[in-house]
Amino acid sequence: MTWQRDFRFRLRNSTGLLAAAFLILTGSLIAADRPNVIVIMADDIGAEGLACYGSTIYTTPHLDQMAAEGVRFNNAYATPLCTPTRVMIMSGLYPNRTGYRSLIGKGKGIRLVPDIRTFAHDFRDAGYATAIAGKWQLGKFDEYPQQPVQHGFDEYCMWTWIYEGKKASRYYGPQIYREDTIINGAPEDFGPDDYREFVLDFIDRKKDEPFFFYFPMALVHSPFINPPALKERSESKFTDDLDKQTRAFGHMITYMDQVVGDILSKLKEHNLEENTLVLFTGDNGTHKSITSKLPDLDIKGGKGSMTEAGSRVPLLAWWPAKVKPGVRDEFFCLVDVLPTIQSIAGIELDREVDGMDLSHLIMGGEGTDRERVLINYGRGYFVREERFRLNQDGNLYDIPITSDASRYSETITTDAAHEADRNRLQAILDDFMAIEAQYDEKASSGGKKKQPSKM
Structure with a gap:
């Protein structure tokens, strides 16, 4: 009968709609349980470059708001230069x-080798939408056009x-590589x-699914130029x-700060601040030509040097719904970012890494703190603890x-009373070295990978 056919049709249709609704609801619940993660890394800014420091x-x-709310x-540390920190x-x-x-070199065949697994691989494999914008500089796109996707x-x-x-x-008149296309700006x-704009558009499009965004910014690297807005604010x-x-450098910092503010505003627009962890940091110290000011202390940029100013960088963690605001004096090295954010996102780490899971310093709870920072740059090394730093040259x-006065003083001690500390740190440094x-071979010439270390 017609009514029976109509009833069966409506039942099948209703069942389908209920099933679809269930899947949507389930997907939303799963997405809500999986935080979005945004990692922002400014280029060439030491901790002394922010007002909150x-x-x-x-x-x-x-950024001051991020610090106040997160x-x-x-005591966060990077290597003193771009490439080693980015990798x-x-x-x-x-x-x-x-x-x-x-x-990294500019010769033919030089690139970040695809054998090295990144946090983007892990988030993508876990079902996250992944994206990157800004500065790559780990290989040329005309030689290796698929680098971001491969990583x-x-x-x-x-x-x-x-x-x-x-x-x-x-900066002005930029050349940009986006989705296999070269765009030459006016x-x-x-x-x-x-x-x-790419970051903001990505958030708009991916707001209903878990996403991971890595934003290695172009700012505030030289050349030091005046951005197109915010000059009056920057000079205040x-x-x-x-x-x-x-x-000009200060103007670039304020413009960079506004870019971060726009991202935070976009998250709030979609009510995503309740489910998004945002990290902000820098890749190394400030350029040596810049002298910044702290209260009663001028600090010359330390980029490229195995010093406090060369390696100490800002690190802010913002997630208003989850993070208890405060200042952490425990050590954090940027090698710790991958295991930390993956732990927070509930992504199992299926391989050994050098970094530590320091998620407890962000989220609260129990965990193992980092006792010291180990840094390698070129053929130089140092180990840094709460009081002492021992460099490879023996200082x-x-x-x-x-x-800040004591940490940036770079005071060398030859006091025999510290000999036990020297010997202890030297043993740690020897193991690290x-x-x-x-x-190594691929990093320098694109050759075959060495066999893994037995350590």
């Missing part, structure tokens, strides 16, 4: 494990760095705006003795973390 001349209201790490943060492996100890990122919007033999602009176009705390270069620095790079 004591800067008296730079204006960073959005966790500010007082380290993505892989969770020390530079002397991967072979990427210094600035775990579904989508990308990158400064090209060097393309067809020419170095491109990262002279008035500002690259950081393109990267920002400038002193009369700042040179033109430092003023023992008495630089307690109790104040003994780590054999598994990828």
